[in-house]
Amino acid sequence: xxxxxxxxxxxxxxxxxxxxxxxxxAYGVTFLEFDVTPLRIVAILxxxxxxxxxxxxxxxxxxxxxxxxxxxxxxxxLLRANHVPxxxxxxxxxxxxxxxxxxxxxxxxxxxxxxIALVVALSGDAWISPGQWxxxxxxxxxxxxxxxxxxxxxxxxxxxxxxxxxxxSVVIGRSMWLGEPMTIPFHRLQSxxxxxxxxxxxxxxxxxxxxxxxxxxxxxxxxxxxYYWQFKLFKNSGLIWGLVLMSPLxxxxxxxxxxxxxxxxxxxxxxxxxxxxxxxxxLAAK
Amino acid sequence: xxxxxxxxxxxxxxxxxxxVADQAAAFCGFYVAQADATLFNNASxxxxxxxxxxxxxxxxxxxxxxxxxxxxxxxxxTVVKKDQIxxxxxxxxxxxxxxxxxxxxxxxxxxxxxxxxxxxxEEMSAxxxxxxxxxxxxxxxxxxxxxxxxxxxxxxxxxxxxxxEEAGGLERWLTDNGYHIPAGASGVLGSYIKQNMKFFxxxxxxxxxxxLEQPFLRPLQVEYESPKFMLPIRLGMVNSNGPQxxxxxxxxxxxxxxxxxYRTTKIPTDMDVPEYVAGEFGPFYxxxxxxxxxxxxxxxxxxxxxxxxSISCDPCTGIYLSADTLTKMGAGWASEYHGGVxxxxxxxxxxxxxxxxxxxxxxxxxxxxxxxFQGRYVIHHPFTGxxxxxxxxxxxxxxYTRQETEITNVxxxxxxxxxxxxxxxxxxxxAPAPKTGGSWWEQQ
Numbered sequence: 001x002x003x004x005x006x007x008x009x010x011x012x013x014x015x016x017x018x019x020x021x022x023x024x025x026a027y028g029v030t031f032l033e034f035d036v037t038p039l040r041i042v043a044i045l046x047x048x049x050x051x052x053x054x055x056x057x058x059x060x061x062x063x064x065x066x067x068x069x070x071x072x073x074x075x076x077x078l079l080r081a082n083h084v085p086x087x088x089x090x091x092x093x094x095x096x097x098x099x100x101x102x103x104x105x106x107x108x109x110x111x112x113x114x115x116i117a118l119v120v121a122l123s124g125d126a127w128i129s130p131g132q133w134x135x136x137x138x139x140x141x142x143x144x145x146x147x148x149x150x151x152x153x154x155x156x157x158x159x160x161x162x163x164x165x166x167x168x169s170v171v172i173g174r175s176m177w178l179g180e181p182m183t184i185p186f187h188r189l190q191s192x193x194x195x196x197x198x199x200x201x202x203x204x205x206x207x208x209x210x211x212x213x214x215x216x217x218x219x220x221x222x223x224x225x226x227y228y229w230q231f232k233l234f235k236n237s238g239l240i241w242g243l244v245l246m247s248p249l250x251x252x253x254x255x256x257x258x259x260x261x262x263x264x265x266x267x268x269x270x271x272x273x274x275x276x277x278x279x280x281x282x283l284a285a286k
Numbered sequence: 287x288x289x290x291x292x293x294x295x296x297x298x299x300x301x302x303x304x305x306v307a308d309q310a311a312a313f314c315g316f317y318v319a320q321a322d323a324t325l326f327n328n329a330s331x332x333x334x335x336x337x338x339x340x341x342x343x344x345x346x347x348x349x350x351x352x353x354x355x356x357x358x359x360x361x362x363x364t365v366v367k368k369d370q371i372x373x374x375x376x377x378x379x380x381x382x383x384x385x386x387x388x389x390x391x392x393x394x395x396x397x398x399x400x401x402x403x404x405x406x407x408e409e410m411s412a413x414x415x416x417x418x419x420x421x422x423x424x425x426x427x428x429x430x431x432x433x434x435x436x437x438x439x440x441x442x443x444x445x446x447x448x449x450x451e452e453a454g455g456l457e458r459w460l461t462d463n464g465y466h467i468p469a470g471a472s473g474v475l476g477s478y479i480k481q482n483m484k485f486f487x488x489x490x491x492x493x494x495x496x497x498l499e500q501p502f503l504r505p506l507q508v509e510y511e512s513p514k515f516m517l518p519i520r521l522g523m524v525n526s527n528g529p530q531x532x533x534x535x536x537x538x539x540x541x542x543x544x545x546x547x548y549r550t551t552k553i554p555t556d557m558d559v560p561e562y563v564a565g566e567f568g569p570f571y572x573x574x575x576x577x578x579x580x581x582x583x584x585x586x587x588x589x590x591x592x593x594x595x596s597i598s599c600d601p602c603t604g605i606y607l608s609a610d611t612l613t614k615m616g617a618g619w620a621s622e623y624h625g626g627v628x629x630x631x632x633x634x635x636x637x638x639x640x641x642x643x644x645x646x647x648x649x650x651x652x653x654x655x656x657x658x659f660q661g662r663y664v665i666h667h668p669f670t671g672x673x674x675x676x677x678x679x680x681x682x683x684x685x686y687t688r689q690e691t692e693i694t695n696v697x698x699x700x701x702x703x704x705x706x707x708x709x710x711x712x713x714x715x716x717a718p719a720p721k722t723g724g725s726w727w728e729q730q
Contacts, residue, residue, distance in 0.1 A: 033551055131550060133549070134548070134549035134586060188547065
C-alpha cells in the first residue's frame with residue numbers, strides 16, 4: 001500500500017471518514033451489541049473491494065479502494081440481514097451502482113443508500129434498525145462527526161448542515177404544533193441514525209448537486225419526503241428512503257444550477273496551492 | 287388517591303395492581319422455573335398481533351379495585367367499529383406470558399466414570415378462550431366539541447369511542463361523565479387530538495359484571511387498521527408514581543419486533559448459574575432485570591423472547607400456543623400444521639419506563655429477523671457419586687472452578703454480593719478464592 005495512506009493527517013477526507021466509521025462500528029459492536037459478527041464485516045468489506053476492483057477493470061480505470069471501504073463500513077453500520085449472502089448482495093449493488101448508474105463524473109445514487117434500499121425492499125431478508133444507536137452517545141457521536149468537518153474543512157458540508165437544520169425544524173415544528181413537550185423532538189433528534197445520515201451519507205460529494213443552492217434545495221427535498229414518509233405514512237427511516245427517491249432529481253438540479261464538479265483532493269481537480277498533492281491509488285479517478 | 291384516580295393515572299393501559307405469584311409447573315423436559323410478568327408489580331401486559339396495517343391489541347386487566355371505579359382511556363389511531371371490540375380471556379394472556387417468559391434450563395452432570403448414551407425428551411399440549419358483542423350510535427356533543435363515534439356494551443364493559451376537536455372539551459366531557467382526569471393530562475390529550483387519534487373509553491357495567499362468575503375483569507381486545515404500529519404510553523405516565531413495567535407480546539407474520547425510537551437490547555442469556563437459583567428464580571430474574579435497567583440507564587427496551595412459531599420451544603416454559611389460541615389473540619394467519627403451527631413469530635419485549643427516560647410513545651417495526659432468542663439461565667447439577675476413577679478426580683477438580691464462574695455470573699447479572707451467593711453454594715461459603723493445594727472436597 002502506498003505510503004500516502006498512512007500519513008497522520010492526510011487531506012483526503014475519506015481517511016477521516018474511514019477512521020470515524022471504524023470507530024463507530026467498534027463502538028456499536030462493543031457497547032451497543034450490534035448484531036454484526038466479524039465474519040459479516042469481512043464478507044461485506046471483501047465483497048465491496050472485489051466489486052470495486054471488477055468495476056475498475058471493466059471501466060479501465062485505476063483501482064481506488066477508499067470509497068468502497070467507506071461505503072462498505074456504512075453498510076456494516078446500518079444494514080442487518082438473516083443471511084450473509086444478502087449482505088454481500090447489498091455490497092455488490094452499492095459498489096456496482098457507481099459503475100452502472102452514472103452521469104459524467106457523478107453517480108446517480110449514493111452507493112450505500114441504494115444498496116440498503118434495494119435489499120430491504122426486495123429481499124425480504126434484510127432490515128434497518130433505526131433505534132440501534134439509542135440516545136445516550138449522541139454527544140460523543142456529534143463530536144466525532146464534527147471532528148471530520150474540522151479536519152478536512154470540506155466545502156461540501158453545507159448539505160450536512162442544511163439536512164440537520166431542515167430535519168430539526170420539521171421535527172421540532174411538528175411537536176410545537178402538536179403541543180408536545182420539547183423532550184419529544186429532542187429525543188427524536190438525538191438518534192445517532194440522523195447524525196450518521198447527515199454526516200456520512202447525504203454528504204457524499206459524488207452524488208449531491210454541484211451548486212451550493214442546489215445542495216440546500218436537495219437537502220430540503222429529502223427532508224420533505226422524509227417528513228411525509230414518517231409522519232404521514234408512519235413508516236420508518238424516512239431520510240434513507242428520501243435520499244434514494246430524490247437522488248434521480250440531482251441531474252435536473254445540476255442542469256438548473258450548474259456548479260464545479262467535485263473530485264477527491266489530489267485528483268484531477270486542481271487543489272489550492274497550500275494543499276500538498278497526494279499520489280498513488282487513493283487519488284485515482286473513480 | 288382513590289382507586290378511580292389510580293386507574294385513570296394509568297390511562298393508556300388498563301391499570302395493574304398485581305402481586306407476586308409463582309407458577310411453577312413443568313410441561314417439558316428441562317424446564318424448572320420461569321419469570322413471568324406477574325413477578326413485576328405494576329406490569330401492564332399487552333398483546334399486539336399485527337399483519338400489514340391490521341392490528342389487534344389485547345390488554346390484560348388485572349385491576350384489583352372496586353369494579354365500579356374502573357375506567358380507562360386509550361388513544362387509538364382510528365374509529366373502532368362494533369365488531370372490532372371483543373372480550374378476551376386472562377388465561378390466554380397468561381399462556382402467552384408463560385410461553386415466552388425468561389426460563390431456567392437444568393442439566394445433570396454425567397457420572398464421569400460411566401458416561402451414558404445421550405438421551406432427550408419433548409412434549410406439547412393446547413388450550414383456548416372466548417369473546418363478546420355490542421351496539422353503536424354516533425352522536426355529536428357540540429358543547430364539548432366532542433363526537434361520540436360509537437357506544438358499545440361489550441361483556442362487562444361500557445365502551446365509548448370519542449373523537450374531539452380540542453383537549454379542554456374532551457377533558458370536560460370525561461370529567462362530567464365521571465372520569466377523573468389527572469392534572470397534566472390535557473396537554474397529552476391535545477397532542478393526540480391533533481394527530482387525529484380517537485379515544486377508546488371504557489368502564490365497567492356493574493349489572494353485566496355481576497352476571498359473571500369470575501371476580502376479575504377480562505382483557506379488552508381492540509382491532510383496528512392503521513399504518514401506525516405504536517403503543518401510547520404517555521397518558522399512563524401522567525401523574526404516575528415512578529417507573530412502570532410493560533410487557534409487550536407481539537405476534538407477527540415473519541420476524542422479530544423491535545422499537546424504532548428506543549434501542550432494543552437483548553437480555554443477557556445463556557449464563558450458567560448455581561443450583562440454588564432454581565429455587566429462587568423469580569427473585570433472581572427480578573434482580574437481573576433491575577440491574578440491566580440500571581446498566582442501560584433506563585433507556586432501552588429489553589428483548590426477552592423471539593421465536594418463530596413454527597419452531598418448537600426449547601426448553602418450553604408453558605403450554606404450546608395452538609393456532610386457535612393465536613387466532614383468538616388476533617394472529618389468525620398462524621395455521622395448524624402437523625401438530626404445530628405454520629408461520630408466525632412471537633416477540634416478547636419488556637420495558638421499565640418513566641417520563642424522564644421515555645418521553646415519547648413506543649413505535650415498533652417488524653424486522654425480517656427470524657432468528658431465535660430466549661432469556662435462558664442454565665443449571666448444571668454436579669455429579670454427587672463417588673467418581674473415584676481418574677476422570678472422576680479430574681471432574682471434581684474442574685467443578686470448583688466451574689462453580690466459582692457460576693457465582694461470578696450471578697453476581698454480575700444481579701448485583702448481589704459474591705459472599706451472599708457463595709453461602710448458598712455448597713463448599714464455597716468460606717472459600718473466597720480457589721486454593722492451590724487441592725480442591726475443597728479434598729481439603730474436607
